[in-house]
Amino acid sequence: MGHSRQKLDLTGQRYGRLTVIAPAPHVGRRTAWRCRCDCGRETVVTSGHLRSGHTSSCGCMGLESASASSGLSGLTYVDGTCVEMLRAKTVRKNNTSGVPGVDWLSRKQLWRATICFKGKRYYLGGYHRFEDAVKARREAEEQLHDSFVAQFTKASTATELPV
Numbered sequence: 001m002g003h004s005r006q007k008l009d010l011t012g013q014r015y016g017r018l019t020v021i022a023p024a025p026h027v028g029r030r031t032a033w034r035c036r037c038d039c040g041r042e043t044v045v046t047s048g049h050l051r052s053g054h055t056s057s058c059g060c061m062g063l064e065s066a067s068a069s070s071g072l073s074g075l076t077y078v079d080g081t082c083v084e085m086l087r088a089k090t091v092r093k094n095n096t097s098g099v100p101g102v103d104w105l106s107r108k109q110l111w112r113a114t115i116c117f118k119g120k121r122y123y124l125g126g127y128h129r130f131e132d133a134v135k136a137r138r139e140a141e142e143q144l145h146d147s148f149v150a151q152f153t154k155a156s157t158a159t160e161l162p163v
Contacts, residue, residue: 017058027080044079086145110127
């Protein structure tokens, strides 16, 4: 016996500085909403991030917080992606290769390259040489992460945020 869940309609509701204006295409498998921030910008946010309070502005609040403090409250999330983490190119503590998104698949004897962006993980390929996996990851970072950070930085001084 299946259990069906009805999608909540968040249209018109406020979450922090955001007012939900319309449904948006899903982010991964998550329901998303187009929201207008009090500053006038629009952004797309998942239901979970809205309802949990994880995202409460288009990013303008995060920029204000970042200049006011250096704690976690200064992180800016856009479409579930942390701008500061992308900018810093952090390596997770559990990473064994030293390169984000590159790991060794012992059963296949290959280096796997992946990248995560806006709630999705992209498989970039399996490589016999570590250098080839790193190259694939770096190219994907340039295409996805670097252009997103540049677009966000540019948009945070303009009138609208990238979606």
